[in-house]
Amino acid sequence: MTKAHLGLLLVPASLSTVLVGFIMLTTRHKAISQVVGYLILENGIFIFGMLLVEAMPLMVELGVLLDLFVGIFVITIIVNHINEAFSSLDTRKLSALKE
Amino acid sequence: MALPWNRVRPWLIPFTGLAHLVLTVWTLRKPELQAPVGWLVLDPPGRLILFVISLMFFLCGFYTVGYLRYRGAWSNRTFTSCLLAFLGVMTLVVWSHHLGLMWVAIEATSLLTAPLIYFNRTPRSIEATWKYLLICSVGIALALLGSFFLAYASLHEGLESSLLFEDLLHLAPRLSKPWLHTAFVLLLVGYGTKMGLAPMHTWKPDAYGEARAWSERCSPEV
Numbered sequence: 217m218t219k220a221h222l223g224l225l226l227v228p229a230s231l232s233t234v235l236v237g238f239i240m241l242t243t244r245h246k247a248i249s250q251v252v253g254y255l256i257l258e259n260g261i262f263i264f265g266m267l268l269v270e271a272m273p274l275m276v277e278l279g280v281l282l283d284l285f286v287g288i289f290v291i292t293i294i295v296n297h298i299n300e301a302f303s304s305l306d307t308r309k310l311s312a313l314k315e
Numbered sequence: 316m317a318l319p320w321n322r323v324r325p326w327l328i329p330f331t332g333l334a335h336l337v338l339t340v341w342t343l344r345k346p347e348l349q350a351p352v353g354w355l356v357l358d359p360p361g362r363l364i365l366f367v368i369s370l371m372f373f374l375c376g377f378y379t380v381g382y383l384r385y386r387g388a389w390s391n392r393t394f395t396s397c398l399l400a401f402l403g404v405m406t407l408v409v410w411s412h413h414l415g416l417m418w419v420a421i422e423a424t425s426l427l428t429a430p431l432i433y434f435n436r437t438p439r440s441i442e443a444t445w446k447y448l449l450i451c452s453v454g455i456a457l458a459l460l461g462s463f464f465l466a467y468a469s470l471h472e473g474l475e476s477s478l479l480f481e482d483l484l485h486l487a488p489r490l491s492k493p494w495l496h497t498a499f500v501l502l503l504v505g506y507g508t509k510m511g512l513a514p515m516h517t518w519k520p521d522a523y524g525e526a527r528a529w530s531e532r533c534s535p536e537v
Contacts, residue, residue: 234460241453247445254452261460264467271466271476276415280459283422287452290429294445301438310442 226266233260247295247305251288258284324395325383329376331399332369335406339369353479356412365409372402386434393430401427414462414478418455421509425451443518450518454508461501468494 237257241250265272295305302309343362357365379398383391404427407420425448433444462478470476471491477483511518 241449250449254449254456257453257456261456261463264460264463267470268463268466268476271470271478272415273413276413276419276478279416279419280422283419283426286426287422287448290426291448291452294429294433294441294448297433297441298445301441307445310445312439313442313446 224267226263230260230263230266233257233263236260245306245308247298247307250307251291251295254291255288321391322384324391325380327395328379328398329373331402332373332376335402336369336373339365353481354413354416355410356480357410358412361409365406368402368405368409389434394434397427397430401431412480414465414480414483418459418462421458421506422452422455425455425509447518451509454505456505457501457508458505461498461505464494464498464501468498 234257237253237255237260240253240256242253244250244253265277298307298310299305342357343366383394401424404420404423408417408424411417411420429444429448432447433440465483466476466478468490469486471494472489474486474489477486
C-alpha cells in the first residue's frame with residue numbers, strides 16, 4: 217500500500233465540508249435548509265470516503281447509497297407534511313413537544 | 316402485502332414473530348451453523364441479543380394486533396410492512412460482523428421507524444418524526460465518518476484496510492493512534508445518538524411519547 221494519498225487535500229476538504237454542513241444544520245430555521253445542511257454533511261463524509269475506495273466493498277458502498285437515497289426520500293415526505301400541517305417550513309413552529 | 320383486509324393483516328406480525336423465534340432457537344441450538352460469507356457471524360453476545368429481540372417482537376406482536384384493531388379505521392399497510400422489515404433489519408444488525416454493513420442496517424432501522432412514529436398523523440407526531448429523523452440521521456452520519464476514520468487508521472500505517480471485526484481486532488495494536496482516538500469519539504457520539512445516551516437523547520421522549528409500544532429497539536454495540 218503506497219502513501220500517495222497523504223499528499224492529497226482530501227482530509228482537510230472533507231472536514232471543512234462536514235463543518236459547513238453542521239453550521240447550515242444548526243443556524244437555519246427552514247426545514248428544507250436543514251435538509252440541505254444534512255446533504256452537505258454527507259458530501260463531506262463521502263469526500264473522506266474517496267481515500268478508502270479500495271478498502272470498502274462494493275456491496276457496502278451500494279448499501280450506504282441506497283440508505284441515503286431512501287433517507288432523503290423519507291425526510292422530503294416529512295417536510296412536505298410539515299408544510300401541509302403548519303403551512304410553513306419554519307421549524308420554530310415545531311415546539312409543541314417539550315421535555 | 317397482498318392481503319386486502321385491514322383486520323387480518325395485523326396477525327401477520329405475531330405469526331412472523333413466531334416464525335422468527337422458532338428459527339432463532341433452531342439457530343442457537345446449532346452453533347456449528349456458519350454463513351458462507353465472513354460478514355455474517357453470530358457471536359456470543361449476539362446470540363443473547365438476537366434471542367431477546369425475537370422474544371420481545373413476538374410478545375409485542377400480540378399487543379400490536381389489539382392496538383391496530385383499536386385504530387381500525389386507518390389503513391395499517393405501511394405500519395405492518397415497516398414493522399416486519401424492521402425485524403429483518405434488526406436481525407441483520409445482530410448478525411453483521413462488518414462495520415460498514417452494520418452501519419447500513421442501523422440506518423435502515425431508523426428509516427423504517429419513521430413511518431411507525433408518524434402513524435397517528437397529527438401535527439405532534441409530525442414534529443416527533445421530524446426531530447427523530449434529523450437527529451438520528453445526523454448522529455448516524457457521524458458514526459459513518461467514525462467508521463471511515465477507523466478504516467483509514469490502518470491505511471495510514473500502510474496496512475491493508477478492512478472493517479471486519481476479526482481483522483480489526485487482529486490489527487488493533489498496529490493502528491495509527493490519533494485516527495483511532497478520533498474514530499472512537501465519533502463512533503461513540505454517532506451510535507450514542509441512536510441509542511439515546513445522555514447528552515444526545517433529546518429525540519427520545521418525543522418519539523416514545525408519540526409511538527408508545529415501539530420502544531423495543533436496542534442498538535447492540537459490540
